[in-house]
Amino acid sequence: MTGTIAVRAGARARQTYYWRVRNARTRHSPPSAGQAWHIQPGHPGGAYCDLGHELDPPSHHAPTLLSRSRPTGRRGDERQFRGGCLACEWEGPVHSGDEFGKGGNEAVEDAHDHCFPGWRTLPPITTVEDRWAVPRNRSRWAQLIARYPAGWIDQGAPVVAWRRYRREAHAPPHAGRPRYELHVTRPPNDRGRRPTDQGALF
Ligand SMILES: [Zn+2]
Numbered sequence: 001m002t003g004t005i006a007v008r009a010g011a012r013a014r015q016t017y018y019w020r021v022r023n024a025r026t027r028h029s030p031p032s033a034g035q036a037w038h039i040q041p042g043h044p045g046g047a048y049c050d051l052g053h054e055l056d057p058p059s060h061h062a063p064t065l066l067s068r069s070r071p072t073g074r075r076g077d078e079r080q081f082r083g084g085c086l087a088c089e090w091e092g093p094v095h096s097g098d099e100f101g102k103g104g105n106e107a108v109e110d111a112h113d114h115c116f117p118g119w120r121t122l123p124p125i126t127t128v129e130d131r132w133a134v135p136r137n138r139s140r141w142a143q144l145i146a147r148y149p150a151g152w153i154d155q156g157a158p159v160v161a162w163r164r165y166r167r168e169a170h171a172p173p174h175a176g177r178p179r180y181e182l183h184v185t186r187p188p189n190d191r192g193r194r195p196t197d198q199g200a201l202f
Contacts, residue, residue, distance in 0.1 A: 007036065009091055011064050011084030012057065015039045015046065037082070040065040040104065043172045045086050050175045060155045062086040063111035063180065065104060065172070079103065083111030090114050108170045108180065116157050123147045124184065125161040131181065135159070153179075162186040 007017045018038035021028045028036075039046030044064040045053065066084040069077040081103040083092030092110030097103015112119045123144060125131055134140045145153045156179045163183035171181040 008089070010089035011039055011045055011066060011086055011091075013089070014066060014084070034069045034077075035071070037066045037068045039084065040067040040081070049172070051173050051178060052175070057087045058155075060087060061090070061115035062156060063108065063115045065108050065111065066091065067104070081107035083107045083109075083114060085111060085114055102167060105167065105170050105183075109182070112158055112180070112182065115155075116152060118149075119158055119160065119182070120184070122158070122160045125159060126186075127162075128164060131159075131161050135177065156180075158182045160184055 007014065014037040017026075018033055018036045020026050021033040021036055022030050024030050039049075041047040042049055044051050044062060046064065062085060064084045064086055066082050068080050070080055072078045079097050081095045081097050084090070092107055092114070095103035095106045097106075125134055125144075134144055148157055156173065158180040159177075160182050161184070163185060168183040170183055173179050
C-alpha cells in the first residue's frame with residue numbers, strides 16, 4: 001500500500017479498515033495491511049485482547065494504542081505508534097518506536113491524557129510486589145482508589161506504578177485487570193525512600 005488513502009480517523013474505524021485490507025476487500029494487497037493504522041495486538045479493541053469486543057463504543061473515552069509499519073528501505077520497517085480512543089475519533093501525535101516500549105509508551109500516555117486528564121498525579125504503586133498484592137487486598141485497594149476522581153475506576157482509569165527499568169512497557173488491560181498499568185519514573189525526591197515506607201502513602 002503506497003500513497004495517502006482517505007481512511008476515517010479513530011481507532012475503531014482504523015481497525016475496521018485494517019481488517020478490510022487484510023481480508024482483501026480493498027484494492028490494496030492483504031500483506032500490506034500492517035502499513036495501515038490499526039490497534040496494536042493485545043491492546044483494547046485489537047487482536048489477541050481478552051478485554052471484550054463490544055460492537056457499541058463505550059459511553060466514556062477509552063484509551064488504546066494504534067500502530068503501523070513504514071518501509072524504510074535497507075533498514076527494514078519502522079514502527080510508528082499513536083494513541084487512540086475507542087469512544088471517539090481522537091488520535092494522538094505519531095511517535096517512532098520499536099517493540100520494546102519506545103514510542104508505544106509515549107502514545108499510550110497521550111491516550112490517557114485524552115481519557116483521564118491528570119492521571120499523572122494518581123497515587124503510585126511503588127513496589128513490584130504491590131502491583132500484584134494491592135489489587136487483591138480489599139482494604140488496600142479501597143485506600144488506593146479512594147484517591148481517584150469519582151467515576152474513574154469504573155471507566156478503566158489506569159493503575160500507576162513506579163517502573164523497574166527504563167522504558168518498561170506499559171501493560172495493556174485484560175479481563176482480569178480492566179485498566180492499563182502505566183509504568184512511570186520514580187520522582188527524584190523519592191529515590192531514597194525504602195519500600196517499607198510504602199504504608200505512609202496510604
Ligand atoms: Zn475519546
